[in-house]
Amino acid sequence: GAVVSQHPSWVICKSGTSVKIECRSLDFQATTMFWYRQFPKQSLMLMATSNEGSKATYEQGVEKDKFLINHASLTLSTLTVTSAHPEDSSFYICSARDPRLGTALYGYTFGSGTRLTVV
Amino acid sequence: SQKIEQNSEALNIQEGKTATLTCNYTNYSPAYLQWYRQDPGRGPVFLLLIRENEKEKRKERLKVTFDTTLKQSLFHITASQPADSATYLCALEETALIFGKGTTLSVSS
DSSP states (O other): OOOEEEEOSEEEEOTTOOEEEEEEESSSOOSEEEEEEEOTTSOOEEEEEEETTSOOEEOTTOOTTTEEEEEEETTEEEEEEOSOOGGGOEEEEEEEOOTTSOTTTOOOEEOOOEEEEEO | OOEEEOOOSEEEEETTSOEEEEEEEESOOOSEEEEEEEOTTSOOEEEEEEETTOSEEEETTEEEEEETTTTEEEEEESSOOGGGOEEEEEEEESSSEEEOOOEEEEEEO
16 A cells, blocks of 8 residues: 655754654655644644645745755655754654545555654 | 534543544535544554545444535444554545544543
């Protein structure tokens, strides 16, 4: 089945530094990938839609200069949290849909998530 | 804007019983509704998708219903097991998936 690999699974960084999170579709090509953020006991909140070869689309309230998204190939999207602050500490999750699977039958595949802690 | 509500934050049941989770939505007319399972510290895993013209869908011990008039979906797990303990998320699709807050199910033996 469709597999999305996300790395790292956890990262601790100092305030003011940048952190890059990678999301790879292992057995399919994804022209579009999605980035979510989840705070404890909260739902997944869509941050942005990553489009291969073009700019990402950000949801309202998400700072595009802070959360840099690059989708340079059909199997890789990266999210860079720049100048991280403690309030950016959260669980970041990417997802994609295998275009080979029928949209009326199958849902999305998610990465295993990245726990970011900013100290 | 659309809103998705899963009105039980937590549900505790005994092993062998049927768990029923509810998802309500407003300001939206989805073509599909999806259910996912999320374990602590993990990404969601797709379980079932039901289309607007389907009343019910089953997969092993799982059953989903979809009532577009009530704007509601029910998710059932029959013969529940402790391994079913997890958070279950209801999701609707626009340009991307939008999730409810989830219901955390605990099945005790």
